[in-house]
Amino acid sequence: MIDLVGLALRKHARVEVINAIGNHDDHSSVMLSAFMEAFFHNEPRVHIHAAGPKFHYITHGRVLLGVTHGDTVKPAQLGGVMAADQGEAWGLAEHRHWLTGHIHHSSKLELPGCTVESFRTLASRDAWATAAGYRAGRDMVAIVYDKGFGEVERYRCDIRLARSG
Numbered sequence: 001m002i003d004l005v006g007l008a009l010r011k012h013a014r015v016e017v018i019n020a021i022g023n024h025d026d027h028s029s030v031m032l033s034a035f036m037e038a039f040f041h042n043e044p045r046v047h048i049h050a051a052g053p054k055f056h057y058i059t060h061g062r063v064l065l066g067v068t069h070g071d072t073v074k075p076a077q078l079g080g081v082m083a084a085d086q087g088e089a090w091g092l093a094e095h096r097h098w099l100t101g102h103i104h105h106s107s108k109l110e111l112p113g114c115t116v117e118s119f120r121t122l123a124s125r126d127a128w129a130t131a132a133g134y135r136a137g138r139d140m141v142a143i144v145y146d147k148g149f150g151e152v153e154r155y156r157c158d159i160r161l162a163r164s165g
C-alpha cells in the first residue's frame with residue numbers, strides 16, 4: 001500500500017486512500033488505515049480516510065463516488081443511501097457511482113441517479129468459494145473520471161500482469 005501511494009504521488013497532486021472494511025477484516029482495515037495515517041502524517045498531499053465508517057464518499061467536480069464493501073446493504077438500496085448521506089453533493093453531481101467488492105465478480109447495476117458496480121478480487125479462491133462453484137477471474141481496475149464528463153478511461157490489470165512486476 002505504501003508503494004502504491006508512492007507511485008500515485010509521482011503522478012498526482014493529491015492522493016486519497018480508502019480502506020473499506022469488509023466482512024472479513026473488521027480490525028485489519030482499521031489498523032491498515034491507522035498505520036498509513038501515521039506513515040504519511042508529514043505528507044499533506046495524502047489523505048487517508050478514517051476506516052471506521054461503512055460508507056465513504058469522494059466528490060470530484062460533477063462526479064460523486066461512493067465506496068463500500070457491499071456486505072451490509074443490497075445494491076438496489078445504495079442509491080437511496082447515497083442520496084440520504086450526501087444530499088447536497090448528490091444534487092450538484094451529474095455522475096454518481098458506487099464502487100463495491102464483496103461478491104468478487106464484475107457486475108454493474110444502473111439505478112435511477114447512480115450506478116452500482118462490483119469488482120473482481122486479486123485474491124485466490126479459498127476452498128469454500130471453489131466448492132461453491134465460483135470461477136470469476138482475478139484483476140484490478142483503474143478508472144479515470146473527468147470532473148465534468150464522468151468516466152473517460154478505464155484500465156484493467158490481469159492478475160498475471162500484476163505478478164509479472
Ligand SMILES: [Mn+2]
Nearest residue numbers: 022023071102
Ligand atoms: Mn466480502
